[in-house]
Amino acid sequence: xxxxxxxxxxxxxxxxxxxxxxxELLAELTxxxxxxxxxxxxxAVDLSTEIAWLRSQLTGEENQRFRALSYLCAExxxxxxxxxxxxxxxxxxxxxxxxxxxxxxxxxxxxxxxxDERIFAYRHPLPTDxxxxxxxxxxxxxxxxxxxxxxxxxxxxxxxxxEVRHKAEAVAQVDAAMIAATRPGRTLGEVFGQAxxxxxxxxxxDEWQRHHQGGVAGYEPREFTATPSSTQPILNGxxxxxxxxxxxxxxxxxxxxGEQANEVLTNMADWPAIEVPIGSQLIKRPAILExx
Numbered sequence: 001x002x003x004x005x006x007x008x009x010x011x012x013x014x015x016x017x018x019x020x021x022x023x024e025l026l027a028e029l030t031x032x033x034x035x036x037x038x039x040x041x042x043x044a045v046d047l048s049t050e051i052a053w054l055r056s057q058l059t060g061e062e063n064q065r066f067r068a069l070s071y072l073c074a075e076x077x078x079x080x081x082x083x084x085x086x087x088x089x090x091x092x093x094x095x096x097x098x099x100x101x102x103x104x105x106x107x108x109x110x111x112x113x114x115x116d117e118r119i120f121a122y123r124h125p126l127p128t129d130x131x132x133x134x135x136x137x138x139x140x141x142x143x144x145x146x147x148x149x150x151x152x153x154x155x156x157x158x159x160x161x162x163e164v165r166h167k168a169e170a171v172a173q174v175d176a177a178m179i180a181a182t183r184p185g186r187t188l189g190e191v192f193g194q195a196x197x198x199x200x201x202x203x204x205x206d207e208w209q210r211h212h213q214g215g216v217a218g219y220e221p222r223e224f225t226a227t228p229s230s231t232q233p234i235l236n237g238x239x240x241x242x243x244x245x246x247x248x249x250x251x252x253x254x255x256x257x258g259e260q261a262n263e264v265l266t267n268m269a270d271w272p273a274i275e276v277p278i279g280s281q282l283i284k285r286p287a288i289l290e291x292x
Contacts, residue, residue, distance in 0.1 A: 056238055060237070110141035115136045138154075150266075154289065171244050172274040175253075188231075188232045195208060207246045212226075214242035215242075236257055237257060239256050240257065272286070
């Protein structure tokens with residue numbers, strides 16, 4: 001670890017113990033001190049919420065890493081989807097996505113695949129041996145340098161049913177509204193409230209209750225998941241991954257909150273888009289890719 005991570009070069013002093021002597025070393029190093037931890041640790045104060053908040057406040061260098069990571073994830077997703085064919089099992093689709101991402105040096109820590117009727121039954125579908133007929137959803141959380149970006153894409157072979165198209169347009173409106181509302185000075189709860197309002201206006205008032213809507217990203221897929229009562233303020237330089245869904249469809253990308261405007265980090269070139277006008281903005285959200 002010392003050779004790979006080069007922690008000593010960064011000024012850290014390493015104290016190493018055997019696997020069976022961790023508690024003794026910790027007690028020695030913290031004798032007489034108060035201890036805080038980013039999780040459950042006997043004798044320590046749980047500071048996981050406070051530490052997650054600090055992690056979410058990214059530096060400019062971390063923002064650049066997020067851009068690079070998101071590009072790799074988007075390119076990996078694109079490569080995988082280009083190889084998808086009817087008759088493949090969900091396991092095979094997961095293998096395509098894993099190979100495309102991992103070969104780019106990114107760890108696929110979440111790799112979810114749903115096809116056909118399973119997309120309507122599960123918001124987070126674990127892959128199975130079911131064979132794809134027409135409709136597939138690929139969900140990825142990719143990690144590199146500790147950072148995690150998220151994106152979802154859907155593909156349909158043959159004519160897209162009108163009901164699915166209508167839902168895709170509706171969920172794009174919700175996602176676009178959330179992206180537009182994710183600006184410094186607002187809170188996560190306010191963005192959540194905006195999403196609920198658009199769900200209702202689009203004719204799907206209860207869909208927000210069937211899955212979380214996403215939140216602040218960083219060194220976890222979500223450092224904080226937004227709720228109606230969330231009070232955390234949105235800060236410049238933070239990264240978000242919203243994931244609104246309506247039964248059978250979903251919209252998800254990773255975005256960076258910029259000083260003047262937000263930036264979609266996982267944008268995929270040449271992917272079909274649904275354009276949503278919000279005030280003076282025209283926000284593009286990914287449509288369902290239709291193939292013959």
